[in-house]
Amino acid sequence: MVQSKKQKYWFLAFCLVPTFIMFAIFTLYPLFSGLYYSFFDWSGSSSNKEFIGFENYIKLFNDAIIPDTIVHDYFLVATKVIGIMVLAMFFAVALTQLKIKEAPFYRIVFFFPNIMSVVVIGILWTFIYNPSLGLVNSGLEFLGLEEWAKPWIGDEKWALPSLVLPAVWAGIGLFMLMLMGGIANISESYYEAAKIDGASEWQQFWRITLPLVWPQIKVSILYIVITTLNGSFILVQVMTGGGPNNSTHVMGSYLYQQAFRQYNFGYGATIGVMILILSLITVLVLQFLMRREKVEY
Amino acid sequence: MKQSVGQFLGRTGIRIPLILWTIAVLYPIFWMFLGSFKSNAEIYRNPWGWPETFNFANFTQAWTNYNIDTSVFNSLIVTVIGAVLTLVLAVPTAYAIERINFRGSKVLFTLYISGMMIPMVLGWIPLFFLLAELNLLDSIIGLSIVYAMSQLPFSIFVLTSFISTIPKSLEESAAMDGLSPYGILFKIVTPLTMSGIITVTIMNCIQFWNEYFMALIFLQTETNYTLALAIDYISSEAQYTNAWGTLFASLVIAIVPVIVLYAIFQKRIAKGMTEGAIKG
Structure with a gap:
């Protein structure tokens, strides 16, 4: 090709430099200075920014709310992983293996909540849980189970578990599609061979489907974990704002409250560092736990 | 092949959970939608049933009392500017990473991609002050930039995989004909990547249209509110005003464009999102 080296470098710079500058300014710099801010006591105005070393971290370890927020986050992680994976797997198998005619219809419907705004999902579900008007309590009444009716997201004990359902509701479709993609790649011949050997449908599921879609399962679980740790606070913010009485605060919503509501920006950044470290550790541990030789038959 | 009775029952049985979940999603x-046509009195009397009459009072309420029109406009602006900016930044970089041999291309790619996994909450605090210093805080333009940056990793990621499917011979013969690398990028590669560009843009638009939390942090005055913030505001007001019908009307306004996009681009959206998740 007739192209001088200089020309090539100019073109390369044209492609890469503007984007990288923007990325450095608006993504890299904020992340690193977040780390830096965590060593300061700072209420937002530039005059009273004071270096306090590890004091924010000491405060973090002595803050009684922090352990709760961590527990709440991992509660959401665990329940979401289980709820989403079990249902998504069930639906994925049902829609691929059982040759249902109207499968595309279910696929389209189940996926839709994945692209709904968290605000819409949150408000919709706040209504479903509404103590007097809501669907849940009316349904319980209809079934004659009035004594089970409660204010749900207004109840300290039930608020956090109540947040799981909307998250599962909104998440299933995507993971169902990912698993369906994996199942579609499994060759029919395995199932035929299994049938000849007299394997039941259960056995086929455990011995063929599950091991062969393991890569998709692994990716799905990791994805749910990451998005929950990095984003569970959005639904929390919309539905409960962390209440009642901090019973639904997760790490991110607590950061928001500390930094942007109470102007403890330094402490907020410290919580951010904690979120970063915990999510990195979690991902590494999960990858270690879920490593498994790729199965090939 | 003849179905056994057991299989037939099994197939009918399997439909029950499928139908139940369909109801759980759609109802x-x-x-x-029904609630948005009911008066507040009717919502209290009959929250889950069919409306007595379809009236549009809630929509006009939302429009006049809560300036939803301004919010819709703001949301449109952030969505469009955000999506265009993402493309301008992502396409050349994706092309260079995928097709030009240079040292560090792998490192650069990994750097961008890890942006999808890092919790950005930590960065939002410094970003808040950075935007304030640049006079971009509480600004629609500022928010558009933040949005574009938030979707940049995903967009680069999807676009590189689309560009990798273009046969190299096309670029080579264009270069033989004397086309400059800029010409190759804009006249050959960009049109051939259109399918990927459309997929990425639809995903980004939905993302920006729906986004709530960054808007909550980086916008302050009501006239700058995006739709998500306006809805959140109406929702918190409704605790006292009980204007539930208006709230539903605003939710409907927010969801209709998403439904329309989904109806047109359902396959693309589903594919784009699953691929983004699988390889990310």
Whole structure:
């Protein structure tokens, strides 16, 4: 090709430099200075920014709310992983293996909540849980189970578990599609061979489907974990704002409250560092736990 | 092949959970639409049933009392500017990473991609002050930039995989004909990547249209509110005003464009999102 080296470098710079500058300014710099801010006591105005070393971290370890927020986050992680994976797997198998005619219809419907705004999902579900008007309590009444009716997201004990359902509701479709993609790649011949050997449908599921879609399962679980740790606070913010009485605060919503509501920006950044470290550790541990030789038959 | 009775029952049985979940997904959405046509009194009397009459008072309420029109406009602006900016930044970089041999291309790619996994909450605090210093805080333009940056990793990621499917011979013969690398990028590669560009843009638009939390942090005055913030505001007001019908109307306004996009681009959206998740 007739192209001088200089020309090539100019073109390369044209492609890469503007984007990288923007990325450095608006993504890299904020992340690193977040780390830096965590060593300061700072209420937002530039005059009273004071270096306090590890004091924010000491405060973090002595803050009684922090352990709760961590527990709440991992509660959401665990329940979401289980709820989403079990249902998504069930639906994925049902829609691929059982040759249902109207499968595309279910696929389209189940996926839709994945692209709904968290605000819409949150408000919709706040209504479903509404103590007097809501669907849940009316349904319980209809079934004659009035004594089970409660204010749900207004109840300290039930608020956090109540947040799981909307998250599962909104998440299933995507993971169902990912698993369906994996199942579609499994060759029919395995199932035929299994049938000849007299394997039941259960056995086929455990011995063929599950091991062969393991890569998709692994990716799905990791994805749910990451998005929950990095984003569970959005639904929390919309539905409960962390209440009642901090019973639904997760790490991110607590950061928001500390930094942007109470102007403890330094402490907020410290919580951010904690979120970063915990999510990195979690991902590494999960990858270690879920490593498994790729199965090939 | 003849179905055994057991298989037939099994197939009918399997439909029950499928139908139940369909109802669980559709009924709340459907109900939201119905609620937007009910008066507040009717919502209290009959929250889950069919409206007595279809009246549009809630929509006009939302429009006049809560300036939803401004919010819709703001949301449109952030969505469009955000999506265009993402493309301008992502396409050349994706092309260079995929097709030009240079040292560090792998490192650069990994750097961008890890942006999808890092919790950005930590960065939002410094970003808040950075935007304030640049006079971009509480600004629609500022928010558009933040949005574009938030979707940049995903967009680069999807676009590189689309560009990798273009046969190299096309670029080579264009270069033989004397086309400059800029010409190759804009006249050959960009049109051939259109399918990927459309997929990425639809995903980004939905993302920006729906986004709530960054808007909550980086916008302050009501006239700058995006739709998500306006809805959140109406929702918190409704605790006291009980204007539930208006709230539903605003939810409907927010969801209709998403439904329309989904109806047109359902396959693309589903594919784009699953691929983004699988390889990310």
